[in-house]
Amino acid sequence: MKKTMMGNYAASWGAQLARVQVIAAYPITPQTLIVEKLSDIVADGELDAKFIKVESEHSAMAACIGASATGARAYTATSAQGLALMHEMLHWAGLARLPIVMTNVNRAMAPGWSIWADQNDSLSQRDTGWMQIYASSAQEILDSTLIGYKVSEKVLLPTLISFDAFFLSHTMEVVDMPEIELIDKYLPPYKPDYKMDVNDPRSFGALTDEQYYYEFRYKMQKAMDEAVDIIKEAGKEYEKITGRAYGLVHPYRCEDADMILVTSGTIADTTNVAVDELRAEGKKVGNLRIRVIRPYPKKEILEVVKGVKKLAVIDRNISPGYSGIFSQELKSALYNEVDIPVRSYIAGLGGRDVKIEDIKDMANDALKNDAPNDLIWKGVKI
Amino acid sequence: MVIKFQNNDKPVIITGAKDMPPMAAALGSMLQNKTGSWRNVRPIIDYDKCIKCFICWKVCPEPAIKIVDELPVIDYDYCKGCLMCAEECPKDAIDFEKEGK
Numbered sequence: 243m244k245k246t247m248m249g250n251y252a253a254s255w256g257a258q259l260a261r262v263q264v265i266a267a268y269p270i271t272p273q274t275l276i277v278e279k280l281s282d283i284v285a286d287g288e289l290d291a292k293f294i295k296v297e298s299e300h301s302a303m304a305a306c307i308g309a310s311a312t313g314a315r316a317y318t319a320t321s322a323q324g325l326a327l328m329h330e331m332l333h334w335a336g337l338a339r340l341p342i343v344m345t346n347v348n349r350a351m352a353p354g355w356s357i358w359a360d361q362n363d364s365l366s367q368r369d370t371g372w373m374q375i376y377a378s379s380a381q382e383i384l385d386s387t388l389i390g391y392k393v394s395e396k397v398l399l400p401t402l403i404s405f406d407a408f409f410l411s412h413t414m415e416v417v418d419m420p421e422i423e424l425i426d427k428y429l430p431p432y433k434p435d436y437k438m439d440v441n442d443p444r445s446f447g448a449l450t451d452e453q454y455y456y457e458f459r460y461k462m463q464k465a466m467d468e469a470v471d472i473i474k475e476a477g478k479e480y481e482k483i484t485g486r487a488y489g490l491v492h493p494y495r496c497e498d499a500d501m502i503l504v505t506s507g508t509i510a511d512t513t514n515v516a517v518d519e520l521r522a523e524g525k526k527v528g529n530l531r532i533r534v535i536r537p538y539p540k541k542e543i544l545e546v547v548k549g550v551k552k553l554a555v556i557d558r559n560i561s562p563g564y565s566g567i568f569s570q571e572l573k574s575a576l577y578n579e580v581d582i583p584v585r586s587y588i589a590g591l592g593g594r595d596v597k598i599e600d601i602k603d604m605a606n607d608a609l610k611n612d613a614p615n616d617l618i619w620k621g622v623k624i
Numbered sequence: 625m626v627i628k629f630q631n632n633d634k635p636v637i638i639t640g641a642k643d644m645p646p647m648a649a650a651l652g653s654m655l656q657n658k659t660g661s662w663r664n665v666r667p668i669i670d671y672d673k674c675i676k677c678f679i680c681w682k683v684c685p686e687p688a689i690k691i692v693d694e695l696p697v698i699d700y701d702y703c704k705g706c707l708m709c710a711e712e713c714p715k716d717a718i719d720f721e722k723e724g725k
Contacts, residue, residue: 339647398646436649445650457641458648465646 256387266305336371341394358593499528673717
C-alpha cells in the first residue's frame with residue numbers, strides 16, 4: 243500500500259511493521275515526531291509494545307539495553323545532542339551485542355544551537371560498535387528499519403539508521419508500505435541464544451579481566467566482518483518480497499565513468515540529478531552513494547571505483563583538525579589497493595542547502611583539477 | 625551454541641574466542657567466582673549473642689550470609705570481609721580476626 247508520509251513517519255511505521263516490543267524514548271527535534279507517532283500507535287492498540295517515557299536519552303538507551311537483554315525487540319530514536327548523551331550506553335549496547343535498532347535524524351551539533359542537517363552527530367559515534375546506515379529517501383528509512391533488525395539479530399550488533407534533518411525528516415514522500423504478512427515472514431520474532439532469564443540466571447557485562455576482554459573485541463570485529471555479507475543477503479531477501487534492493491553501496495551511472503562522486507544521505511539523491519545533467523553535457527561522471535559505513539564496505543567500494551581516473555567526495559561533516567570523515571575513510575580504503583587521486587569537499591554543514599548547481603560546481607572543479615586535495619570548503623563565506 | 629552449565633564444580637575451559645559467548649555473559653553463574661580469597665579479615669558470629677534479627681543477612685552485599693537452621697551463617701567461599709555485618713549487628717555479636725592468623 244502506497245502512502246504519502248514524512249521521513250520521520252516512515253521510521254515510525256518501520257518500527258511498527260517490525261513489531262518492536264519495547265520503545266523507550268525522549269523527545270528531541272527533529273526526531274520527536276517519530277516516537278510521538280509510535281506512542282499513538284501503541285496507545286491505539288495497533289502495536290503490542292511497551293512505550294517507556296524516560297528522563298533522558300541516556301536512560302532511553304539504558305532501557306533499550308535492558309529490554310534487548312531479556313530478548314525483546316527494542317527501538318528508540320534520537321538526534322544530535324540526544325545521541326551524544328547516549329554515548330556511554332552506545333558502547334554498552336555494542337559490546338553487550340544487543341540487536342537494538344535506533345533511528346537518528348542527522349542534526350548539527352550545538353553550539354550555535356542548530357536543528358538542521360549535518361552528520362557530525364552520528365559520525366561521532368562511529369567507533370561504538372554499531373552498524374551505521376545512511377538513508378537517502380523515506381522509503382529507505384522504512385525498509386532499513388526492517389532490514390536493520392534482520393541483520394542485527396543475526397550478527398548481534400546494534401544498527402543506527404541516520405538521515406538528514408528536514409530534507410528527509412519533515413519532507414513528504416511516497417512510501418510503499420509492505421504487507422505485514424510478508425514482513426512477519428521476513429522478520430520472525432527474535433530468539434536470542436543468551437538472554438536475561440530468571441529461570442536460567444546469568445550475569446551480564448560483569449567484570450571481565452584482560453584474559454577475556456581482548457577476545458570480546460576480536461569477536462565484535464568478526465561479527466562486523468560477517469555483517470557485510472549478511473547485509474547483502476538481507477537486502478536480496480528483502481528485494482524478493484518488495485522489489486526494492488539494498489546493498490552497502492549504491493552506484494549510479496558509474497560503469498563507464500571517468501570520475502565518480504562519493505556521497506551519502508540526501509546529498510546523494512541530489513547528486514544523481516546532477517550526474518544526469520553532467521552526462522547530458524558530455525561529462526562522464528558517476529555517483530557512488532555510501533549507504534553503510536560500519537561495517538565499512540571496502541571491497542564493494544573498490545569494485546566500483548577501481549578503473550576510475552578521479553574521485554571527488556562530498557562530506558556533510560568534518561573531523562576538526564583533519565577533513566571530511568567519508569573522505570578519510572575512502573582514502574584509507576584506496577591506500578595499498580589503487581592509486582586514484584581524491585578531491586574532498588565539505589558542504590552543507592548545519593543544514594545549508596546543497597543544490598544541484600553546487601554539486602555540479604564541485605564536480606566541474608574536480609574534473610578541471612587533477613591534483614588531490616584533502617579539504618575544499620564549498621560555498622564558505624570568507 | 626548455548627553452553628548450559630549447571631554443575632558449578634565443573635571448571636569452564638576457555639582456550640580462546642571460539643569457546644566464548646559473543647558478549648560478557650556468565651556461562652554458568654557467578655557462584656564459580658569464589659571471592660572469599662579476596663578477604664583480609666574474617667567476620668565471626670558469636671551465636672551466644674545472636675538474636676536472629678538477620679540484619680547481617682540483609683546488609684551483606686555479596687550476599688554471603690545464608691540462613692541455615694534459622695541461624696545466619698557466613699559462607700567464607702564468597703565473604704570478602706567487608707565487615708558490614710559486624711558494623712550493623714545491634715548486639716555486637718560479630719567479631720573479626722585477621723585472615724591467615
